[in-house]
Amino acid sequence: MQSIFKKNLEKLSAYQPGPSTDEIKKMYGLEKVVKLDSNENVYGASPNVQKAIIEDALFPELYPDCRNSDLRDELSKRLCVHSDRFLFGAGLDEIIVLISRAFLDASSSIVMAWPTFYEYYCHAQIEGAATKKIPCTPDGKHDLQAMLRAIDGTTKVVWICNPNNPTGTYLTKDELDAFIEAVPKNVLIVIDEAYIDFVTAKDFPNGLNYLNAFENVLVLRTFSKAYGLASFRIGYAIGSLRIIDEINKVRPPFNNPRLSQVAALAALRDDAFKKDCINKNRKVLAETAIFLRKKGIQFFDSQANFIYIKTDHPEQVALYCRKHGFLINSFQDGVRVTIGKSEDMKRFLPILEKTLLDRVTESSI
Ligand SMILES: *Cc1c(COP(=O)(O)O)cnc(C)c1O
Numbered sequence: 001m002q003s004i005f006k007k008n009l010e011k012l013s014a015y016q017p018g019p020s021t022d023e024i025k026k027m028y029g030l031e032k033v034v035k036l037d038s039n040e041n042v043y044g045a046s047p048n049v050q051k052a053i054i055e056d057a058l059f060p061e062l063y064p065d066c067r068n069s070d071l072r073d074e075l076s077k078r079l080c081v082h083s084d085r086f087l088f089g090a091g092l093d094e095i096i097v098l099i100s101r102a103f104l105d106a107s108s109s110i111v112m113a114w115p116t117f118y119e120y121y122c123h124a125q126i127e128g129a130a131t132k133k134i135p136c137t138p139d140g141k142h143d144l145q146a147m148l149r150a151i152d153g154t155t156k157v158v159w160i161c162n163p164n165n166p167t168g169t170y171l172t173k174d175e176l177d178a179f180i181e182a183v184p185k186n187v188l189i190v191i192d193e194a195y196i197d198f199v200t201a202k203d204f205p206n207g208l209n210y211l212n213a214f215e216n217v218l219v220l221r222t223f224s225k226a227y228g229l230a231s232f233r234i235g236y237a238i239g240s241l242r243i244i245d246e247i248n249k250v251r252p253p254f255n256n257p258r259l260s261q262v263a264a265l266a267a268l269r270d271d272a273f274k275k276d277c278i279n280k281n282r283k284v285l286a287e288t289a290i291f292l293r294k295k296g297i298q299f300f301d302s303q304a305n306f307i308y309i310k311t312d313h314p315e316q317v318a319l320y321c322r323k324h325g326f327l328i329n330s331f332q333d334g335v336r337v338t339i340g341k342s343e344d345m346k347r348f349l350p351i352l353e354k355t356l357l358d359r360v361t362e363s364s365i
Contacts, residue, residue, distance in 0.1 A: 008106075008128045018327070030325045036338040036348070037327040039165070039195075039306045041228030043280060043341070045263075046273040049229070052266035053259050064258040071265045075236070078268070079208060087244050090255050092194060092222045092235035097123050099218070099237075101250045103156045103188060104129040111150045112159040113142040115166055115331055117192060120159040130154065140167035140300040140308060144179045151187060158183060161192045162207070163199060166329065166336040168302030173205035180210055180217060188243065190218045194235075195304035197226030197274065198281055204303065208238065215240040225305065226274055227267040232260040281305045285339045291349050297356055302339075310334045311356055320355035321348070 021033040035042075068088045076083035089095035100123035104110065110124045114133035124131045132150045137143050142160060151158065160179075163170040171179075176191075183189055191207040207219035222235035234256055237247065267274075288307060292299050298310035311317050314330035321328050321335075326348050329336045340348065354360050 008126055012122065012125055021327070024322060024325075024327070028323050028325070033325050033327065034340055034344045034348070035327050036306075036340050036344075037329045037336075038230070039225055039304070039338045040230050041225060041277055041305075042338065042344075043228065043277045045228035046267050046270035048266040048270045048273075049263045052262050056259065056262045059258075062258070063254045064256060064261060066253040068256050068261050071261050071268070074265055074268055079238070081208060081211070081238055084241055085211070085238050085244055087237045087239075087247055087251065088256050089235055089237070089251070090233040090260075091224055091230075092192065092220050093119060094233070094255060095220060095235055095237050095247075096120060098247050098250050099157065099188075099190060100124055100127050100129075102247045107154065108156040109152070109154040110157045110159060111147050111155055113147065113161065113164065116142075116159065116161045117165050117194075120161075124157075129156070136164070136167060136169075140164070140169040142171060144171070144175060148179065148182055151183065155187050157188045157190060159190050159192065161194075162205070163195045163303040165194065165304070166306070166331055166334075167300050167308045168304045168306055168336075169300050170199065170201060170204055170303045172201075172203040174203070176205045176210075180214055183216070185214075185216050188216050188218060189214070190220060192220045194220065194222050194225055196221065198278055198305050199303045200282060201303055211238065211240070215242060218243055223264045223267060226277060227264070228277070229260075229263055229267055232257075232263045234260045234264045280342075281339055284342050284345055287342070288337075288339060288345055288349065295353055295357065297353070306336050306338045308334050308336050309352070309356070313359070317352070317355045320360065321351060324351045326351065 021035065024033050072083050072086050075086060089098060096119045104124055104127035106128035109130035109132060111132045111134065112120045114135050121131050134143050134146045134150055142164065147158065180189060193207055210217040218237055218239035220237050224230040224235065285302060300308045311334055314335050317335050318328050318330040
C-alpha cells in the first residue's frame with residue numbers, strides 16, 4: 001500500500017528545542033540562567049520598539065500590508081537599493097524555505113559549507129535536492145575552491161554564510177570577488193549576512209556591491225541579531241527583479257505581521273542603539289579572545305556576536321556550562337558561545353576554562 005509519508009522527509013527529524021530556561025533553573029536549582037546559545041542581542045532591542053508597538057496595537061482584525069511598504073521604503077533609502085528589489089519574510093528562516101521551494105527539486109543540488117547554518121541543508125532535503133556539504137578549511141572558513149569544484153550541471157543554489165555561523169570567520173572581498181566571478185551565471189549565489197552589523201574587518205565584502213553586476217546574487221539580512229527582534233520574525237532578501245519575482249511566487253502574501261513591520265521600522269531608525277550594542281559586543285569579544293588566548297584555548301577569530309571554541313568533548317562542555325547556568329551550543333569539534341554582557345562573561349569564562357582544560361564534566365562533579 002502506498003505510504004502517506006514523503007520519501008524526502010524520512011531521514012529528517014523535527015527541530016528539537018532544549019529545555020526552557022525555567023526548566024533548567026528547576027533542574028539544577030539555579031536562580032539565573034544566561035542564554036548564550038542563540039546569538040540573540042543580549043542588550044535587548046531599542047526602547048523605541050516598545051513605544052511603536054503600543055502606539056500601533058490597533059486593528060488586530062486587519063491583514064497586514066503585504067508589501068511591507070514603510071519598512072521597504074526606509075530600507076531602500078538607507079541602502080540605496082530600488083524598493084522592488086526587496087523581499088520580506090518571517091525571519092531568514094522563512095526566506096531560506098522560500099528560496100528552497102522556488103528553485104530546488106529532486107533533479108537539482110545545492111553546494112554549501114560545513115559546518116554552517118543548518119537550515120540550508122534541511123530545506124534542500126525537504127525539496128528532494130542533493131546536498132553537497134563542503135568541509136570548512138582548518139581555520140574555519142568556507143573552502144571556496146572545493147565549493148567551486150563541487151558545482152555541476154545540477155547545482156541551482158550555492159549558500160555562502162558571511163560571517164559564517166557557527167565559526168564566526170569571514171571571507172574577504174578578494175576571496176568572494178573571485179568566487180562570484182567563477183560561479184556559472186545560471187547558479188544562484190545566496191550570501192547570508194545575518195551578522196554583517198557586527199563586522200569590523202576592513203576587507204569584508206558588502207554583498208550589496210555585487211547586485212548590479214551579478215543578477216544571480218541574492219543577499220540576506222535579518223532583524224533578529226543586531227536589532228534584537230528575534231521574537232518578531234522578520235528578515236529580508238535583496239536581489240535582481242527576476243530572482244525576487246520568482247521567490248514572490250511562493251511567498252505567502254501576509255507573512256509579516258503588522259507589529260513586526262512596525263517593530264522593525266522603529267529598530268531600524270534607532271541608529272544610536274544599534275551602534276551601542278555593536279560597540280559593547282566588540283569590546284567583550286576582544287576581552288573574551290584575550291582570556292582564551294592567555295589560557296591557550298583554541299578558537300576562531302570572530303567577526304560576529306559569538307565565538308567558536310575548539311574542544312574534543314563539546315557535548316560534555318555544553319552540559320557542564322548548562323549545569324552552571326550558561327546555555328551554549330555544541331557542534332562536532334567545538335562549542336559556539338554568544339558573546340554575553342561583560343558581567344556575565346566574567347562569570348562564565350572561568351567555568352568554561354574549568355570544563356575545557358581540567359576536563360571537569362557534569363558526571364564527574
Ligand atoms: C540566526 C540566523 C538566521 C535566521 O535568522 P532569523 O531569525 O530567521 O531571521 C539566518 N542565518 C544565519 C546564519 C543565522 O545565524
